Amino acid sequence: MNDRIMADMRMTRAEVDEFRALHRKEGRTASGMFLLEGWRALAEAIDGPIDCVAVREDMLDRPELEALRARSIPIREVSERDARRISATEQSQGVVARVRMIWSDVTTLFRPGETIVLALDGVGDPGNLGTILRTASWFGARGVLLGRGCVDPFNDKVVRSTAGSLFHVPMVGDIDLPISLGAARSAGCQVVVADSAGAVDLPDWRPSRRCVLVLGSETHGPSPSVRAAVDLAVRVPRFGRGESLNVAIAAGILLAHMRMHSIS
Amino acid sequence: MNDRIMADMRMTRAEVDEFRALHRKEGRTASGMFLLEGWRALAEAIDGPIDCVAVREDMLDRPELEALRARSIPIREVSERDARRISATEQSQGVVARVRMIWSDVTTLFRPGETIVLALDGVGDPGNLGTILRTASWFGARGVLLGRGCVDPFNDKVVRSTAGSLFHVPMVGDIDLPISLGAARSAGCQVVVADSAGAVDLPDWRPSRRCVLVLGSETHGPSPSVRAAVDLAVRVPRFGRGESLNVAIAAGILLAHMRMHSIS
Numbered sequence: 046m047n048d049r050i051m052a053d054m055r056m057t058r059a060e061v062d063e064f065r066a067l068h069r070k071e072g073r074t075a076s077g078m079f080l081l082e083g084w085r086a087l088a089e090a091i092d093g094p095i096d097c098v099a100v101r102e103d104m105l106d107r108p109e110l111e112a113l114r115a116r117s118i119p120i121r122e123v124s125e126r127d128a129r130r131i132s133a134t135e136q137s138q139g140v141v142a143r144v145r146m147i148w149s150d151v152t153t154l155f156r157p158g159e160t161i162v163l164a165l166d167g168v169g170d171p172g173n174l175g176t177i178l179r180t181a182s183w184f185g186a187r188g189v190l191l192g193r194g195c196v197d198p199f200n201d202k203v204v205r206s207t208a209g210s211l212f213h214v215p216m217v218g219d220i221d222l223p224i225s226l227g228a229a230r231s232a233g234c235q236v237v238v239a240d241s242a243g244a245v246d247l248p249d250w251r252p253s254r255r256c257v258l259v260l261g262s263e264t265h266g267p268s269p270s271v272r273a274a275v276d277l278a279v280r281v282p283r284f285g286r287g288e289s290l291n292v293a294i295a296a297g298i299l300l301a302h303m304r305m306h307s308i309s
Numbered sequence: 310m311n312d313r314i315m316a317d318m319r320m321t322r323a324e325v326d327e328f329r330a331l332h333r334k335e336g337r338t339a340s341g342m343f344l345l346e347g348w349r350a351l352a353e354a355i356d357g358p359i360d361c362v363a364v365r366e367d368m369l370d371r372p373e374l375e376a377l378r379a380r381s382i383p384i385r386e387v388s389e390r391d392a393r394r395i396s397a398t399e400q401s402q403g404v405v406a407r408v409r410m411i412w413s414d415v416t417t418l419f420r421p422g423e424t425i426v427l428a429l430d431g432v433g434d435p436g437n438l439g440t441i442l443r444t445a446s447w448f449g450a451r452g453v454l455l456g457r458g459c460v461d462p463f464n465d466k467v468v469r470s471t472a473g474s475l476f477h478v479p480m481v482g483d484i485d486l487p488i489s490l491g492a493a494r495s496a497g498c499q500v501v502v503a504d505s506a507g508a509v510d511l512p513d514w515r516p517s518r519r520c521v522l523v524l525g526s527e528t529h530g531p532s533p534s535v536r537a538a539v540d541l542a543v544r545v546p547r548f549g550r551g552e553s554l555n556v557a558i559a560a561g562i563l564l565a566h567m568r569m570h571s572i573s
Binding site for chain 1 (some may be wrong): 443446474477509512545546548552554561566568
């Protein structure tokens with residue numbers, strides 16, 4: 046084991062700067078890479094496209110690193126100071142992986158068979174997007190379409206909120222939603238938007254086995270061009286008070302309904 | 310209007326410090342007050358126990374302030390620098406209200422009749438707690454029991470995540486949950502815990518019209534003494550991947566089920 050540890054090279058200053066550049070969207074877009082922090086997230090992503098892992102010098106004997114060494118993934122030793130510099134959180138866990146982004150293609154999502162796809166229209170809060178991706182993974186969604194105006198899913202707050210689910214749900218980015226929703230309908234999918242002013246109450250909706258669920262922005266709801274592209278607007282009935290449900294909560298309630306009450 | 314504006318006094322340095330002390334839990338506990346930021350939150354809380362409102366000097370003619378002046382609630386003019394100092398957010402909206410905490414009594418929650426009560430066992434993330442309170446308000450819960458180990462609901466991140474719902478749901482704090490859950494059962498309530506290892510799948514659960522829903526901590530789930538105090542452990546079935554659902558998402562799915570599929 047000792048000679049393996051010896052093989053982990055010290056991270057150069059240039060590499061530290063390359064990692065740090067990934068805290069900004071421009072840096073991620075230019076390189077096609079993003080950062081994933083923490084031991085648990087690393088364990089969840091272990092089969093993912095990990096490019097390089099920075100590990101604080103006192104943690105090089107962590108057992109999680111064996112699987113990386115076995116796959117010849119470069120491990121770079123960093124000082125405590127550099128570990129803090131490449132971390133986006135205040136309490137660094139001492140491990141940051143650089144991972145290749147994976148984007149899917151929209152045509153794969155509407156293949157024949159049972160399917161649930163989410164389409165997000167301007168979901169701007171990183172915590173909400175991360176929680177939606179985690180929930181989509183739990184309910185086995187085939188994929189998530191990210192319309193223009195959504196926050197970058199490789200933003201570190203999103204990555205953290207997914208709790209490791211980022212690689213479990215194929216994502217398609219920078220989508221023109223009205224066009225893609227039209228394609229979904231042509232492929233026989235029911236396209237439904239969650240809307241607090243929707244005409245159909247949730248209990249009255251029997252979801253199709255091929256279904257696209259559209260969720261709007263936290264502040265403005267779904268945009269008019271997206272509303273015009275759906276079959277149905279469904280609302281979660283209100284029994285108490287409040288202006289609206291949080292968008293991730295609405296996603297969870299509707300996904301649960303789609304899985305448990307669809308037409309069989 | 311001008312003479313009314315003249316009546317708004319400048320905030321003293323001592324008052325600025327009093328507001329700032331409320332960013333810490335000790336300061337809130339000592340005074341029984343907390344801070345509420347932003348114009349939208351103020352509008353939602355307008356009938357609540359507002360004690361004093363600090364307004365940035367360039368915003369004293371905002372129409373929202375008329376209702377406060379009509380109720381003789383003190384408005385204090387602050388400089389831009391002081392507005393930033395009393396704000397907990399990086400982008401201050403220029404208004405911070407000091408509001409009296411309201412706590413309810415546990416005995417009121419189990420009165421006869423239809424009831425939904427939430428019981429939170431160590432929900433530690435402010436965003437999760439705020440979202441749970443907002444969702445409980447939407448579904449008309451009668452109240453929320455906060456077990457020991459929950460984050461302070463008057464923490465500014467919680468207050469922000471409730472989106473104004475903090476006054477819509479009665480809260481009871483610092484609860485010994487096993488004792489209160491026993492009292493709920495004695496009062497004829499069904500006590501159910503959300504648990505990913507639960508024995509009953511959500512679609513198989515017919516909720517009673519008197520029901521207490523228990524939610525556990527994000528990292529450890531419900532504690533053993535709480536598990537031992539419930540009638541039933543219900544799980545949201547997994548159709549895809551992931552270790553667990555986010556606790557606020559689980560709350561939303563179960564509350565929706567309780568409202569839409571209860572025994573009538």
